[in-house]
């Protein structure tokens with residue numbers, strides 16, 4: 156871990172957002188602030204004495220011009236996405252099914268042919284592309300982190316690079332133009348968003364489709380997902396703000412739909428103007444967003460509900476701890492770090508946090524705490540009275556699995572309203 160310390164000291168290139176990341180407006184309005192958060196990838200080994208560590212402010216800003224909701228600080232990407240970045244996408248059933256469905260939609264709605272090249276930006280371990288490859292498509296992944304190795308091992312050609320205009324040009328030279336370019340769960344994460352769109356346009360065929368999947372602001376607000384506010388997530392898109400961004404590059408949204416990934420996401424298909432018919436889904440979703448009222452008011456309500464949710468979680472845990480019961484955390488995704496740090500859950504409240512065998516987080520402390528991350532099997536040996544699910548958004552998938560493996564206690568779902576499930 157001393158290596159990460161050096162990296163922090165040597166870079167320090169965080170940027171305070173004073174202009175909107177999409178439209179450049181300087182009139183940004185502050186909203187919910189969840190505190191100063193430690194970087195999620197700097198997890199200290201269990202047993203190590205606490206070191207000095209950086210913390211980055213995590214607050215939302217709203218742009219009244221383009222309606223983008225964004226983070227107020229852009230942390231240096233070398234700190235957030237070190238080459239050994241432990242996140243891999245091929246883990247949940249929801250994601251697998253979603254990517255399968257994306258492939259089917261491309262075949263049916265856009266008449267994608269097996270010979271058509273599909274390129275995935277931020278292709279991670281190749282889960283998305285594996286669905287297109289299985290349908291006969293030539294594919295190419297672009298992935299800067301170690302996860303790309305996993306993709307190559309499973310036979311998915313993957314460029315080890317950040318997606319830039321230059322990377323797009325070399326991909327085009329190598330493989331020709333792409334009929335579909337996807338950017339799933341990275342379009343909200345990459346700092347220079349306009350460069351990503353410019354790069355995509357260099358690589359995209361004339362009637363090609365640029366398809367993004369990102370966390371969707373509306374379910375985020377509706378289900379009080381303050382725990383998805385962390386430094387990888389620079390922008391929280393609505394279709395309104397995404398359309399604004401794409402139109403700046405002469406792209407138009409031709410289809411949009413809500414998908415279940417990550418507790419509520421949005422898939423947006425865009426094409427060069429006039430090249431593809433616009434589906435009724437676009438107008439429907441834009442109208443539905445407008446009908447919700449001013450974003451300023453929605454964000455004020457979100458802030459109130461977030462504070463209330465935090466206090467309710469404290470009240471619920473106070474009763475459990477007063478009764479002398481133990482609480483284990485289940486899962487250590489990035490959102491666990493925000494939740495734990497924002498609500499102040501420490502090692503006096505949580506016994507430990509469990510990750511499935513093989514996770515690179517095992518043997519380390521949850522960021523900003525002395526709560527150890529250990530192997531899941533301990534849950535079944537110890538049988539703590541309560542298991543708090545940090546991946547509460549996939550509780551329906553998780554709870555039966557944990558029961559099947561032998562867990563007998565009760566579950567705590569921390570969001571949207573903290574509650575106990577027996």
Ligand SMILES: [Zn+2]
Pocket residue numbers: 175176177178179180218219220221222223
């Ligand atoms: Zn803006």
